[in-house]
Every structure is written in structure tokens, then in C-alpha cells.
Amino acid sequence: MNYILTEITDAHVGLIRFNRPQALNALSPDLMEELGQALLAFDADPNVGCIVITGNEKAFAAGADIKAMANASAIDMLSNDIIAKWETIRHINKPIIAAVSGYCLGGGCELAMSCDMIVASESAKFGQPEINLGIIPGFGGTQRLTHAVGKAVSMEMVLTGRMLGAEEAKDYGLVNHVTPVETYLDEALKLAAKVARQAPLAARLGKEAVNKAFELSLHEGLAHERRLFQMLFASEDQKEGMAAFVEKRKPTWMGR
Ligand code: CAA
Secondary structure, eight states: OOSEEEEEOTTSEEEEEEOOGGGTTOBOHHHHHHHHHHHHHHHHOTTOSEEEEEOOSSEEEOOBOHHHHTTOOHHHHHHHOHHHHHGGGGGOOSOEEEEEOSEEETHHHHHHHHSSEEEEETTOEEEOGGGGGTOOOSSSHHHHHHHHHOHHHHHHHHHHOOOEEHHHHHHTTSOSEEEOGGGHHHHHHHHHHHHHTSOHHHHHHHHHHHHHTTTSOHHHHHHHHHHHHHHGGGSHHHHHHHHHHHTTSOOOOOOO
16 A cells, blocks of 8 residues: 555554645545555454544645646546545445544545544644635535535535634534544544444444435435344344343444
């Protein structure tokens, strides 16, 4: 890997760090290819219970790589469909947390919003500044941002490039926790470790069910949730979890 660093922590968290500091972690096609490979590898690894994606203190990511797109024609964008590579994150079953500090802009903000939770440092700046380049967001910025912060704020961000500071982003519901810059990654890793300790199938299906709330009608969403709930009664972990409660002991999860 040239543009990302990966490791698995003792707490079974798969950590992915963007490593293009000289370009504020701009998300080039090669970086996104590596991110996709790392996500798929962690998703398939039984030793990983939760994934954290981070950048560095100055930038989570300042967006898609503008230099890689500057001379592209519409047909290039259509035929190469560089954004298609970004879709991998949508197919990852394990929970993903974005640990964000500094610039989180354009595709960077869209990627953070594709994660399941966001922990931000006080210096984080969230924005969709594509309008300044004569384009609009291309990986869900107009959709996920609107779901997260509502029409008024989303419209202003997309139409003027206005950025949200960390506290503001938390007030609007985009971010789970805000911490001092020194501890944002530790906080994200702690949260990830907590998720990684849960019953793996329940965590996977809990993530799936919450995400469906953005895609289905309430009627369909409730039916989907009910089926997943019922299905978990086929798992050993459901038997173990309930037996442990009754026997007043801690459960041991098997992930099956
Ligand atoms: N793509 C490519 N390179 C980038 C980049 C990007 N998105 N963002 C920053 N860089 C590069 C700069 O070109 C610069 O490189 P050089 O030293 O070789 O010139 C280096 O990173 C440092 O950047 P700056 O000198 O600009 O740093 P700054 O502190 O003065 O400004 C910034 C920081 C405000 C974030 C500014 O870099 C900026 O505005 N970046 C672009 C943000 C943006 O427009 N993002 C949206 C991209 S389009 C997109 O993401 C489409 C989509 O929806 C998928």
C-alpha cells in the first residue's frame, strides 16, 4: 500500500490511515483503490470487529483529487467512473467509524458520512466546497448531508461552500462526539473497541437496519427490521446472550 497505512489493534479494531499528507489526503483513484482493498480485507477478517478510518491532525481528507480530474471530459468521467470505486464502503458489513480532524471536505466529507459514526476533533471542518470548482458533490454529499443536517443547512453548504466547525456539526447531528485534537483518534478507537466487543452478527445487522431507515419507507423499514430481529434467533450468540443474562454472567460471543 502506498497511500494508506493499516493495522489491527489488540481490541480487534481495523485502523486505516490516509497517508498523503502533502496533498491533505486528497482522495486520488489509487488511494481509493487501496482503501477499497483494505476495507474488504478487514470485513473478511474474523479478528476485526469494527473499522476506523482516519487521516491526520490537519486533514481527514480535502476531497477527491482535483488534479486527477481537472482535465477530464464528461465521457472520461462516465467511462472511467472513478466514483464507482468509492462505492466499496457501502458494501462493508462491519461498523465503520470516521476519526476526523482538520479538513473534511468534498469527497472527504462524503466518505466520512458514508461511515456509521463520526468522532471529530475540535479543529474539524466539514464542508462540500465543490461549488467553488464549478461542480456539485458526486458521492452523496447532497443526499447524506441533507439527511444528517436538514435542508436549510445542507442547501447553504452546497450552494455557498460554507463549512461547519466540529461543535456545529455535532449540534446538527452529523457528528457523534467532539474531543480535543490530542485525543480524537483515541476516542474513536475506544468507541470502535466497544463496538468490536459486541455480538458480531447483531452489530452487522444493527448497522444494516439503521442504514435502511434512509432507504426504505417506514412500513418497509419496520418489516425489514423485524426479519433481521427474528433471524438473530437462529444464532448461537442469541442463545448465549440470553443465557448469560439469566445466569448473571458475561456472554462469550462466537459470531455465529
Ligand atoms: N485535490 C488535490 N490536491 C489538493 C486538494 C484536492 N482536493 N486539496 C489540497 N490539495 C493540495 C494542494 O494543491 C497543495 O498541493 P501543492 O503543495 O502541491 O500546491 C496541498 O494539498 C496543500 O494545500 P493548500 O496549499 O491549498 O493548503 P491550504 O492550507 O492553503 O488550504 C484547503 C487548505 C482550504 C483545504 C485547500 O487546499 C482547498 O480548498 N482544497 C480543495 C478542497 C475542495 O475543493 N474539495 C473538493 C474536491 S472535489 C470533490 O471532492 C468531488 C466529489 O464530490 C467526489
